[in-house]
Amino acid sequence: AQKITQTQPGMFVQEKEAVTLDCTYDTSDPSYGLFWYKQPSSGEMIFLIYQGSYDQQNATEGRYSLNFQKARKSANLVISASQLGDSAMYFCAMRDPYRGSYIPTFGRGTSLIVHP
Amino acid sequence: NAGVTQTPKFQVLKTGQSMTLQCAQDMNHNSMYWYRQDPGMGLRLIYYSASEGTTDKGEVPNGYNVSRLNKREFSLRLESAAPSQTSVYFCASSQSVRNEKLFFGSGTQLSVL
DSSP states (O other): OOOOEOOEEEEEETTSSSSEEEEEEESSOOOOOOEEEOOTOOOOOOEEEEEEEOOSSEEEEEEEEEETTTTTTTEEEEOOOOOOOEEEEEEEEEEETTEEEEEEEEEEOOOEEOOO | OOOOOEEESSSETTOOOEEEEEESSSOOOOOEEEEEETTTTTTEEEEEESSOOOOEEEEOOEEEEEEEEESEEEEESSOOOOOOGOOOEEEEEESSSSSSSOOOOOOEEEEOO
16 A cells, blocks of 8 residues: 555646645554655755644645644645746655654655646 | 765666666765656655665665665665666655655666667
8 A cells, every 4th residue: 555645646726826735644653754845847856844743733834834634644735826936746755664764755746737 | 065966867778787876965964765766656765774884675676786885975786777777766865764854866867778
């Protein structure tokens, strides 16, 4: 079974609108971390936001926020006021225990296109 | 401001050839990783090194070997390249294997003909 599931292969949004990228995860351990990374067409991987499993508040970083619903095991990324430069692949990732280490596992990604 | 440096950026191999991908980080990180990225598959972990002197298999280790040469450097070797190893390879590092973000290199585009 996949540890990280991103069900939206592609998403489209109008510039200046908000968009939500879905991510669900599967772990039986109470201690884990959830991450989102952005990969623009240039290919580099850019860290966006982190949520720890014990964090009470949803994480926010500028226009990015993580909608963390622990009981539903979902960690959706919300991008407010989309910009053309937000067009990219977005990957959800989780660190959970594996043989004493917290090894990052990635989802398959969601391609976001922002229209002017 | 180098961060994680990978070489080469592009490589074309013939089936059966060998090569080593080099990775170095200058952030004094303890943990390093090699991932491969294939279309529609996300990033899959090949090998990781939790700390200097240790290496462990990830999800897709077959056909690869690694060496943690020192704290800075973590290399990935393909002993006998196969077309199935055509992929983009990313090296990454983090302070430890706890809940910390990864810092990525710029990637290596490898084609095996």
